[in-house]
Amino acid sequence: MGALIFYTVIYFLGYYAAHMLNELSGRKLIANRRMGGLVLALLVGTAHGYKIISSPPPHHGDGAGFALGLYVLLPLAIITIAVLYFNWQDRQDNER
Secondary structure (H helix, E strand, O other): OHHHHHHHHHHHHHHHHHHHHHHHHOOOOOOOHHHHHHHHHHHHHHHHHHHHHHOOOOOOOOOHHHHHHHHHHHHHHHHHHHHHHHHHHHHHHHHO
């Protein structure tokens, strides 16, 4: 649960950073802010996954693969599915 909240916060930081970049420049540099937030979350997830894999596993844990799946892949998959769903919904609304 904590990893999902962490990556959601990272996603919204990227989303609002893209918005502020567009506002400061006075034009649309990043057309899809949702994808901007998703890219930041994926970059942080890549760094987090590298840190998990490169660190020695704890003696009492289930291993690096379990940690990678639970703390990186699952939250990023949920966020990616949500972003793709909302983009699909916007595309459907624009066609009507």
